[in-house]
Amino acid sequence: MNVALRRVIIAVVIILGLSVAGCGDRIDRAMLKQANTALKAGNMKAATDNTKKVLQKNPRNLLARRLMSKIKGRLIDEAEASVEAKKYEEAVKKLEMLLELDPQHEKGKALLATAKKNVLLAHAREALGRDDSIAAFQDLKEALRLDPQFEEAKKLQVEAEQKAQEKIANLMATSQSLIEQEKFEELRKLSQDVLAIDPSNLEAQQLLAETQAQILSRSKEENLEMARKFYEETKYESALLKAEEVFKVDPNNAEAKELIQKSKAELTKPDLRLTGLSKLKGRANAHIEVPSTRERFTVTEGETFLGEGDFKVLAIDMDLRAVVVSYVKTGSQQTIFLASENLGSTPGSSP
Known part of the structure; x- marks a missing residue:
């Protein structure tokens, strides 16, 4: 290849490269223009998405970086305004968007904790209003985890605990009736509700353990009866499944063992x-x-x-x-x- 032809090829390659780069720049500028328009219109998601796409292609793009900085500034400003206006759920949404862009944004993290604890406080008040002291107690527990010195949550927790104890007393009072009626599923839920309020309640712990044992025993007997029935009906696969369920909770059950062995033998029995x-x-x-x-x-x-x-x-x-x-x-x-x-x-x- 002569020198003149080589120079022509190199020139063509350079021109094509510049053309492609110029095309890419035009696309980026168009996306940033759309992002800026969206930001002015208050469409933070569209502004963020377009800017992120440009930065993914070129992290050094100065215009995109400046626009992203402006977006983050707008988000923190709007979140602060929402907190001041006590629109805490609105603030949470904006702050979560901010922290997705910048997980180390210290002011954003602190403000998010403030907004979240107030959202939880509001939820707790609503829960108490509908006599759901369990949900209120859980919301307040999380609010105090975010801010152990949160006085409003502490005061409401006292009220929630009082109502919770009343609810515990009412729940436990109905337990005897449920025991007599052998409504073990309802008893299990009752004891779980009590323990959700007061995990150290010994009476509820004991009730739950006894109820679980009754449910397992009843389930075992039902499965064993079904295993017998299926075996008699020559439905050996079903018999095997039910017998194995019994064996899981009672490995020493002789009848379950025998049914498992017989069902397996029948399933592998050759045709004659x-x-x-x-x-x-x-x-x-x-x-x-x-x-x-x-x-x-x-x-x-x-x-x-x-x-x-x-x-x-x-x-x-x-x-x-x-x-x-x-x-x-x-x-x-x-x-x-x-x-x-x-x-x-x-x-x-x-x-």
Whole structure:
């Protein structure tokens, strides 16, 4: 490549680069113009979003940095005005937006704590107004965490505690009636409500423990009964699930263990197919196949077959062309009829 051609190529590349950069600058300027217009209109979100996009592409963009500084200044000014006007929820929104832009903004963090504690105080007053001392107590606890010297919250907490104790007394008074009616779910909620107000209440702690035990016991018995029912209905997957639920809360439950073992055995039990019937020296024989393994057995009444004697022949009915077998692992019985394709090809009899 000669020198002149090389110079032409370099010049073209430089021009294209400048063109692309100029295009990018125009887009950035347009976005910043939109951001500035949004800021003037009070649309802080649009102003913030556009400015952030420009800064993400070019963190050194002086115009974007100046505009972001102006946005943060506007947010803190408006938040202060909202706090002075006691519009605390409005202030929280603006301050959260500010701290998303600048997490280390000290004035913003301090003002947010002030706004939040007052929002919580207002919520606590509303809760007491609707006789929800639990919610009031929790809101005041959080407000005092933000400012342990918050006098208004301290005063309201005294009132909330008084109403809470009254509520505890009323709740505990109804507990005996619920116990007699065996309404254990309601008892659990009652004791949890009491402990939400007073975590150290020993009576409620004991009531909760006893109630939980009753609920578990009742749930265990219900699951065990359902496991039995499903097993009897040959719904072995459902029986297994219910028996395992019992086993989780009572690993020593012998019936649950047995149901689990039997259900698993039934679920893995191989299918059997009766392929023929015959008589040899006056004794009926059944010709049985295991389709999954193609194993074949010729057995008489009382004989066991497959594996370690997994199945036992209980009866052979030549007239019905069927055989009754027992699954030794579980004791379940099944009647197998001669496969339709073998009806005309039953092995013959021998005298």
